[in-house]
Amino acid sequence: MDLKSAQMIGAGLACIALVGAGIGIGNVFGSYLSGALRNPGAAATQTTNLLLGFALCEATGLFGLVIALLILFAF
């Protein structure tokens, strides 16, 4: 296998990071909704934590993208 095709396969494999990010983001919003429906009064105070959790989760998936870009363009 030459370097180019190995790079392509590696970059594709790096996208598996999105599995974890998807589960994580679903978990964040799901937990927020179930908590907010039980106690709607406290929901508004937790939006900061919601967005923070979302962003931290999403970033892990994007690190996969960075790895893919490194594989494709840095070698």
Next chain:
Amino acid sequence: MNLNPMEQFAVKPIFGMDKPLLQIAGHPIYFTNQAVLMVIVAVVSSLFLTLAVKPNRLVPTRGQSMAEMSYEFVAGMIHSATGEDGLKFFPFVFTLFIFVLCCNFFGMVPGSFTVTSQIAVTFALAALVIGLVIVTGFMKHGIGFLKLFVPHAPWYLLILLIPIEVISFLTRPISLSVRLFANMLAGHTMLAVFGGFVVALGSAGGILSVLSVAPMLLIVAIMLLELLVAFLQAYVFAILTCIYLNEALHLHDHH
């Protein structure tokens, strides 16, 4: 037709300025499209925020309301994350928030350049934040700032926890900068890829040309999502700055 979705991120000297401005240690310094966008962002945002509140009307206009709301939004954010004594960092956090926000929003204009999609820019901002955190921590607590790395735990757990705390502190500038950079890069690449679909379908002829409306509509939806992400990432960058500053100010105790 070969459309490269990465082409939009190329930093190049602006038209008519092909000669380097100056040389620093043999490295040519150009006035690039990125620099142009940063100058535009800095000028537009500072002019808007000062001129909108200049007349100081009792009943605010829309512009004045926007400026006042952005002040209150950031002040509330700092107050909730760092407490009363974090408010002396208001100018820094506010500048950072507005700069990142405007860079993200100006990048959404088709044909312009997204400054925050360059790791050099976001890492410079993140390094500034972490540098300020370290300086603040050592100024406030002296050498006691190192207690930040020692959580309340039995000594046998500390052997494990202290290296973890040190590593997590050291990776902060990387995660802070890569989060913003990768979000902007991914969003704009996705827009360009879908744009390529429209061009490829539209030039295919026949029924396929009619079908090119579908990715076009999808681009509009993704554009809206990207506007949300543009705001959210600026917000996350600012709130994480506040949280890091809070740790430097209060170490482990809650305010």
